[in-house]
Amino acid sequence: MCLGAAFWVAAALYPDRGVPHRLIATLLVAPALLLVPMQALGLAGALRPVWLGALAPVGFAIAAALASRHLGHERAWALARSDLGAPFRLLREAVREREPAVLTTGVALGVLLFAGLLVWLYRSWMWDPVWYHVPITAYAIQMGSLDWIDTSVPWTQSHPKNIELLAAWNCIFPLDNRLDDSSQLPFAVLGAAVTAAWAREVGARPAFAAGVGAAWMLLPPMFLQMWSTHVDLACGAFLSAAVFFLRERPTPRDRWMSLLALGLYAGTKMTGAFHLLLLGPWVAVRGGLELWHARGERWRRAGDLVLSVLALMAVGSFKYFQNLWKTGNPLWAFKVKLPLLGTELPGLFDPAVFYGSRPGESPLFFGSPGALMQLLRSWYVEQPVYWPDVRTGGFGPLFSWLLVPCLVWLVVGLLRPGNWKTHLPILVLGLASLMVQSAWWPRFVMGVATAGLVALGALQGRLRHLGPRLGLSLVFLALTAVTFWRGASVQVLERDYFLFPRHFGVLLRSSPEQRATWQVMxxxxxxxxxxxxxxxxxxxxxxxxxxxxxxxxxxxxxxxxxxxxxxxxxxxxxxxxxxxxxxxxxxxxxxxxxxxxxxxxxxxxxxxxxxxxxxxxxxxxxxx
Structure with missing residues (x-):
């Protein structure tokens, strides 16, 4: 029901755009339709299966009814049938264009399905999830509320909860934790869809655009994390989607989607609040331009703008208000210095110490000593360690040797003002992604990989002849294969180090009871x-x-x-x-x-x- 309602809304918003636009909108609207009733019931202390099962479908029905009223049933069903046929049209396009890059889509689909199987077989075992992410889900179900959690684990208390609440949705009805690591899987698709849609918008041919979108899922920091509640994959997808919808002439539908993406991001991780502030001026200017051009209906447009801001707050602000109410600091458990006010908000951890910057200096904007050089060493020098929370080695050879040069090509292209509209949003996404703390950890900067892949799509769009396009596609495929193989093969080849692959065969034959108790790590x-x-x-x-x-x-x-x-x-x-x-x-x-x-x-x-x-x-x- 939720996906159906979300698609209906997406179809009503983007009947004139392609399948990727509607897929992106669906994957932004769907979590919002789940999170709003969960938070409402959680605030009321009534987050129980019976109440959630009664309230959530009402929201789905209202959303679908409003969308149908705007679009009409026949048009919506026609779009649904057309979108379901998109994979077959893509295959025909790839054959006609002789485009080998589309092969990555099949691999990405296999990876996504295999990740779902791993969620089904393995209990939650990764370090951060078992430490504090999964307990957020468990406490929400145990307490039946989103009250402040009395615990000694500060991250379980303080962190935004969107991904953990979506996991709770998957677990609360069967009352079984088997799906507590499942909530990032849809956002792997979101990241791929944003990358593909954006690459197509900047000129890449459809089959190549689909190939670079699928490659987003084949980068080790993405596919190694998608079957957990680490949340970084969702954050990268949300940030990419937000900037994607900020590229073009301001329209209400793009504003709604960009603000919804930013709200989902802020409600997932505190870096979302940072990027919301960073992109806020851009969002505000676009809102002002909307009002300026809405002659004759400015009050109506202003009301619509307010509603979209409220949508952002509905999915993104709860934890910050709760932290402020309980501790006096919306970003607790980090201490926050306010230089303009000459004060410091209380917290347990100094981010300068936590992330290695000088005392009193923010680790943001490459604030840590040698941060830029450490970033470059991570991309080009350091040996990667392919745990799910990949911290070194960047995004692999595809990124280092093809995508980074494409980003440099975009920067050089800014010398021609005619390229600004196309190039600047891509570079803004890449730079904004890198402004966070510990940017040398690729899990924190997934948006820069999106930017690199979109830049590759822009380059392919400039190639008019088959020979150069085919050569670029083959280089792309080769580097993607090497990148994926490095991250995937090491999980099996170094079983005594990574441990968890050794148990796959046993868990495949295990009962649910055995699976839930097996010591994977x-x-x-x-x-x-x-x-x-x-x-x-x-x-x-x-x-x-x-x-x-x-x-x-x-x-x-x-x-x-x-x-x-x-x-x-x-x-x-x-x-x-x-x-x-x-x-x-x-x-x-x-x-x-x-x-x-x-x-x-x-x-x-x-x-x-x-x-x-x-x-x-x-x-x-x-x-x-």
């Missing part, structure tokens, strides 16, 4: 203890942890039937024991070697179970 709980947790805990049983926890996601059962509670043990022992007595937990996680641990054993008869890997927390079973 050495920082997860041993399989034996995960199995005992699933067997011993009954609905409503309490699991307690303290400030020594690291991988908080391990404390939840796969069907969310238990309560996970935070009880700090670095207070007085008497207070700690009183809280334990009140909660009556079945298992307790406590800091190893602490006075609280000793008191649990000596005064409450707690029985030692195991020491959680890569953590200072020790698990005990409490007597019943």
């Amino acid at each position: 050495d920082w997860l709980w041993p399989t034996e203890w995960s199995e005992r947790k699933e067997r011993e805990f009954q609905a409503g049983d309490v699991m307690v942890y303290d400030q020594s926890v690291v991988f908080l996601g391990e404390f939840f059962t796969r069907d969310y039937r238990t309560r996970v509670e935070y009880v700090p043990s670095n207070q007085s022992v008497a207070s700690y024991l009183a809280r334990i007595d009140a909660l009556k937990p079945r298992w307790v996680g406590v800091e190893g070697g602490s006075a609280a641990e000793y008191a649990l054993r000596a005064e409450r008869g707690a029985r030692y179970l195991f020491h959680a890997p890569r953590s200072g927390i020790v698990l005990y079973r409490m007597p019943r």
Whole structure:
């Protein structure tokens, strides 16, 4: 229902544009249609399957009805039938143009399907997701609300939640965590669609544009992360979509889509707020131009503009207001200096220390010492380490040896003012992407890869003869193959290092219960203890942890039937024991070697179970 309603809206907005435009709009409207009812119910403390199942379809129906009223049923169905035939038209175009670049689309589709299979087989195991992303999803389902989370993991408290809430949508109805890493998969398609559409707009032929769009998904930082809740892939897609819709003459429909993309981005990660401020003047000027040209209907256009800003806020502002209300700082847990006011907003971490800039200096805009040279070393010198959160090695040889030169070609092309309209938005996306902290981590700057691929599309559009086009396509295919192979093959060839591929065959044959407890990586709980947790805990049983926890996601059962509670043990022992007595937990996680641990054993008869890997927390079973 959600996808159908979102497509109806996209068709009403872009009946005159191609399939990529409608696909992009669909993938922006759909998450908004899910997030609005989830946040509304979460604020009311009623985020339960029954209420969500009743409210969300109402929103879908309203959106579809409004779109149908504008477009008409027959026109919408005609567009749907036409769009479903787009892959066959693309294939015919590729054969007619003798365009080999289209081969990447088949590989990208296979990668996307395989990523879905990995989500289905593997429990959530990646470092950041098990640390704080997956707990956000689990707490939303456990609490039935978006209240402030009482926990010692500050990122679970402070981070925007859009991707985690979309994961909660996938898990809350079956009450099963099997899909808790699934919510980024649609945004891999979004990033590819934006890249393909933009490449087509700057002159690339359709089959080549589709090929460079698919290549976006084949870059290691993208395909290694798409089956997790790391959120960076979605951020790169949202930023790319936002700038894509800011390119042309201002129109209401493009404004709605760009603001919706920026809102989804801000509601996903705090760098979204930074890019919203960075692009804000551009957005404001476009809004002013809209009003200026809307003679005779300026009040109506102003109302529409206000509604689009409210849409941005509806999907992007909640966590910032909650952080401000709870801590006095919308960007908590980072400290924020306000030089104009001569004050500093409270927080736990100084971003200068956290990201390696000088004390008191922002790490943004290459603020860290040697940041630009470190970026170039990452792209051209350093050996990549292909964990899902790829931090070194850039985007691979395709980016370093073909896309970067294409971006340089765009910069040189600015000497001709006639190129500004085409080239500047691409370069703005690339530069804006690089202005964040630790830009040498490719996971943080995926938008620059979009810009590079679009620049490649612009170059292909300038080639009038088949020979040069074919040569460029073959170079593109070869570098894409090498780039993809480097990231994919190492996962299998170095199984003793990456570990998780060793379990694929076992998990393929496992039951859902076995899959949910299998120790995929050495920082997860041993399989034996995960199995005992699933067997011993009954609905409503309490699991307690303290400030020594690291991988908080391990404390939840796969069907969310238990309560996970935070009880700090670095207070007085008497207070700690009183809280334990009140909660009556079945298992307790406590800091190893602490006075609280000793008191649990000596005064409450707690029985030692195991020491959680890569953590200072020790698990005990409490007597019943």
